[in-house]
Amino acid sequence: MALSLHDDARSFAPPHGLRLFIFRLFGGALPNRLADPKLEALRRFAVMSRERSGDADDERRRFMVAGYTTWAEIEVDRLLDRAKP
16 A cells, blocks of 8 residues: 555556666666555555546456455545545
C-alpha cells in the first residue's frame, strides 16, 4: 500500500526505449513493480483506486482473480482515504 502512494498508472508498463534511457542517464527511480503477482495486483488496484481512473474496473477484476475479497477492496479504499493529506 505504501508503494502505491508514490506510483501512478505509468508504473504499470516497464520502462523501455527513450524512457529507460532517461532513467539510466539521470538516475531516476524505476517503477515499483513487485515480484509477487498477488502483491503486484494489490499495488495496481491501489494506484487505480487512488487515481479514480476509468481503467479501475480492469484492475478490480485482476485484484479479485489474484485472490482478494470484497472486504479487502473496502479496506484498500479505507486505507487510501486515511493516507490523503
